Amino acid sequence: MKRIDYLANPTRFMRLAAVLTPWMGWATVLLAAVGLYLAFFVAPPDYQQGESVRIMYVHVPTSWMALFCYVSMAVAAATGLIWKHPVADLVAKCTAPVGAAFCFLALLTGSLWGKPMWGTYWVWDARLTSMLILLFLYLGYIALVNAFDDPARGAKASSILVLVGVVNVPIIKFSVDWWNTLHQPASVIKMGGPSIHPTMLWPLLLMALAFTTYYVWVLMVRVRGEIIANKIRVLRLKQVHG
Amino acid sequence: MTQFTGKDLLCVRGGRVVFTGLDFSVGPGGALVLIGPNGSGKSSLLRLMAGLLKPYAGIVAWDGEGIAEDPEAHGGRMHYVGHHDAVKPALSVHENVSFWAGLHGHVGTVDGALETLAISHLSDVPGRFLSAGQKRRVNLARVLAAPSPLWLLDEPTTALDKATITTLERQIAEHRAGGGIVVLSTHGEIPLEGAGVLELAHFQAGSGEIAA
Amino acid sequence: MMGVFGAIVRRDLRLALRQGMDSVMVVMFFVIAVVLFSFGVGPEPNVLARIAAGVIWVSALLASMLSLERLFQIDYEDGSLELLALAPVPLEVAVVAKVTAHWLTTGLPLILAAPLLAVLLRMDGEGFGILIAVLLIGTPTLSLIGAVGAGLILGSRRGGVLLSLLILPLYIPVLIFGVGAVDAAIGGFPFKAHLLILGAFLAGSAALCPWAAAAAVRQAIE
Amino acid sequence: MDGLSEFLNMGGYAPFVWPSFGATVAIMAVLLVVSLRTLKRNQAALDALKDRENGADEA
Numbered sequence: 001m002k003r004i005d006y007l008a009n010p011t012r013f014m015r016l017a018a019v020l021t022p023w024m025g026w027a028t029v030l031l032a033a034v035g036l037y038l039a040f041f042v043a044p045p046d047y048q049q050g051e052s053v054r055i056m057y058v059h060v061p062t063s064w065m066a067l068f069c070y071v072s073m074a075v076a077a078a079t080g081l082i083w084k085h086p087v088a089d090l091v092a093k094c095t096a097p098v099g100a101a102f103c104f105l106a107l108l109t110g111s112l113w114g115k116p117m118w119g120t121y122w123v124w125d126a127r128l129t130s131m132l133i134l135l136f137l138y139l140g141y142i143a144l145v146n147a148f149d150d151p152a153r154g155a156k157a158s159s160i161l162v163l164v165g166v167v168n169v170p171i172i173k174f175s176v177d178w179w180n181t182l183h184q185p186a187s188v189i190k191m192g193g194p195s196i197h198p199t200m201l202w203p204l205l206l207m208a209l210a211f212t213t214y215y216v217w218v219l220m221v222r223v224r225g226e227i228i229a230n231k232i233r234v235l236r237l238k239q240v241h242g
Numbered sequence: 243m244t245q246f247t248g249k250d251l252l253c254v255r256g257g258r259v260v261f262t263g264l265d266f267s268v269g270p271g272g273a274l275v276l277i278g279p280n281g282s283g284k285s286s287l288l289r290l291m292a293g294l295l296k297p298y299a300g301i302v303a304w305d306g307e308g309i310a311e312d313p314e315a316h317g318g319r320m321h322y323v324g325h326h327d328a329v330k331p332a333l334s335v336h337e338n339v340s341f342w343a344g345l346h347g348h349v350g351t352v353d354g355a356l357e358t359l360a361i362s363h364l365s366d367v368p369g370r371f372l373s374a375g376q377k378r379r380v381n382l383a384r385v386l387a388a389p390s391p392l393w394l395l396d397e398p399t400t401a402l403d404k405a406t407i408t409t410l411e412r413q414i415a416e417h418r419a420g421g422g423i424v425v426l427s428t429h430g431e432i433p434l435e436g437a438g439v440l441e442l443a444h445f446q447a448g449s450g451e452i453a454a
Numbered sequence: 455m456m457g458v459f460g461a462i463v464r465r466d467l468r469l470a471l472r473q474g475m476d477s478v479m480v481v482m483f484f485v486i487a488v489v490l491f492s493f494g495v496g497p498e499p500n501v502l503a504r505i506a507a508g509v510i511w512v513s514a515l516l517a518s519m520l521s522l523e524r525l526f527q528i529d530y531e532d533g534s535l536e537l538l539a540l541a542p543v544p545l546e547v548a549v550v551a552k553v554t555a556h557w558l559t560t561g562l563p564l565i566l567a568a569p570l571l572a573v574l575l576r577m578d579g580e581g582f583g584i585l586i587a588v589l590l591i592g593t594p595t596l597s598l599i600g601a602v603g604a605g606l607i608l609g610s611r612r613g614g615v616l617l618s619l620l621i622l623p624l625y626i627p628v629l630i631f632g633v634g635a636v637d638a639a640i641g642g643f644p645f646k647a648h649l650l651i652l653g654a655f656l657a658g659s660a661a662l663c664p665w666a667a668a669a670a671v672r673q674a675i676e
Numbered sequence: 677m678d679g680l681s682e683f684l685n686m687g688g689y690a691p692f693v694w695p696s697f698g699a700t701v702a703i704m705a706v707l708l709v710v711s712l713r714t715l716k717r718n719q720a721a722l723d724a725l726k727d728r729e730n731g732a733d734e735a
Binding site: 031089106133136137139140142143146147148153156158161163164165167171174175176178179182 | 601606607609610611612616618619622623624626627630631634655662666669670674675
């Protein structure tokens with residue numbers, strides 16, 4: 001009987017995940033430790049912003065990750081829709097909470113960084129506003145994926161939504177940038193400082209890498225959870241239909 | 243010789259194997275009756291044949307060409323009668339039937355169809371006043387109003403009275419005599435002579451597939 | 455092809471006119487929303503004039519979204535959507551036909567009501583012509599994007615609320631340039647660029663949205 | 677010891693720097709723990725279902 005990988009457990013993925021998870025865990029801890037050390041003890045304070053620039057070492061990587069997770073959701077969704085690969089659907093569904101967390105953190109750290117610089121917690125700055133809209137796209141995705149009784153239905157509908165969303169992200173970015181320059185006085189201090197000094201670049205990259213391995217770590221854990229939940233559902237259905 | 247065939251069909255709904263390794267083949271003038279307990283996949287198979295549902299594996303073909311290749315062409319040569327009757331409460335019977343017949347490019351055949359199913363007296367009555375049986379007859383009228391080679395009928399006799407069932411029987415015989423094909427799921431109300439029978443229970447998945 | 459398109463549009467219009475106070479309700483919501491803003495912000499003429507374009511656009515956007523939830527829902531429940539998917543015409547044509555009918559029953563009435571509300575909000579006279587032009591280009595885009603959302607929520611629990619969460623972020627570019635065009639016109643600045651961009655949004659969504667909405671409907675009726 | 681307190685003060689920006697890093701670590705940790713716990717719970721439920729099913733087969 002041809003192996004029905006939708007029903008049989010995707011053993012290849014489960015084995016890979018089981019092996020990968022601890023490595024990702026240790027990589028995250030190590031990279032984060034080194035990154036934070038560099039960020040606090042090696043990188044120089046900003047001549048204008050002083051120590052508050054260190055928030056950049058969390059704000060910038062979380063912003064990158066927010067976008068990176070959304071794009072990987074779109075790629076996973078496309079794979080799921082086009083090649084009907086069941087695990088791809090699960091990857092998209094499990095990435096959403098991680099992406100939404102990073103997106104929220106980017107907003108939180110952005111506003112905490114903005115307070116000493118601009119005097120208020122929220123400024124309709126182009127980047128922050130786009131990040132806020134991206135958060136709405138995440139919340140819309142998460143709401144849709146859980147709005148159906150049959151999870152396969154939820155996965156299909158939300159895959160289409162994330163593909164429509166990923167097409168709209170650049171359009172929204174363009175519109176918000178235009179809207180922002182129209183209303184915002186031009187004197188906004190550039191977030192990343194005039195030029196990235198090497199000692200500032202390394203912690204940024206290390207933190208970004210740490211967040212990426214963290215993403216893969218949580219993704220592996222969540223996807224395995226989903227696969228097992230699927231198997232439970234199939235077993236229950238079997239009991240009902242016999 | 244347009245043959246309506248299905249090869250090694252595997253249907254998965256909600257993570258459960260509904261049927262597997264299912265083949266069928268019906269020629270012009272032929273008929274196929276699907277029998278089996280509820281939940282054995284009769285409706286799923288009909289929806290698969292209509293193209294509403296994609297099979298997880300296997301292929302449904304018309305004259306050798308997969309129906310997924312050109313869904314519009316398949317839509318043009320087939321009528322699917324499901325559980326819902328698609329009757330709009332705000333539109334009159336005539337408007338309902340002529341809309342669907344119009345989609346298939348047939349105009350002017352509506353009155354004949356209403357006549358055959360004895361609902362021409364309801365022609366101007368809005369859909370919301372109709373009984374379940376009358377709504378089902380309006381649904382069947384759209385099939386008669388736009389002749390198509392393939393009929394896929396999912397339990398067509400529900401909510402129909404004796405007289406209408408015999409009318410339906412005659413229409414199916416006429417349709418088959420004209421070279422048409424009929425596939426229907428039923429609980430035995432319509433005796434169709436010379437019809438193939440497909441027992442869904444034979445194609446249930448063994449318990450081995452699911453446990454894994 | 456065009457015959458079927460016309461048939462579906464006529465059927466939906468007939469349904470909307472017979473069944474529905476649909477368009478009337480949508481326009482009523484539009485008027486009430488604008489009036490609420492005035493109560494909230496106060497009758498100060500130059501304050502109202504300042505925010506008039508924004509208030510009208512946001513209210514029009516919310517109003518056109520009200521009836522989107524039922525774009526496919528009724529046909530989905532009574533089985534017509536399945537038959538439309540099985541029609542000898544691509545589902546995309548049926549989707550565009552339904553969107554056209556939706557726009558005629560909601561977008562158009564909003565455009566007719568907009569100048570009246572612009573007077574209510576003491577909007578500067580120059581803005582009226584551009585407001586109508588911008589709404590003419592913008593509201594079809596709203597209906598097209600909304601159709602994708604309407605397809606996605608088929609068969610889900612609490613569709614209405616979900617639809618607004620899915621669709622409103624995607625409306626933001628149309629809102630920004632719609633209001634931008636009117637404010638530019640009132641301020642005496644050139645507004646041609648805004649109209650071109652809005653036209654681009656319309657062309658883009660006319661090309662992509664029917665395809666995405668049909669895909670959403672197809673997997674909903676599986 | 678004043679090096680530590682001076683470090684903690686973050687040039688006067690302490691109320692902004694530490695909450696940023698703190699919230700990041702906290703939220704990431706919570707997401708990780710919740711995910712791990714869901715995995716364990718599902719695994720236990722699956723094992724329980726499997727045992728009951730094997731139990732049923734034997735009985």
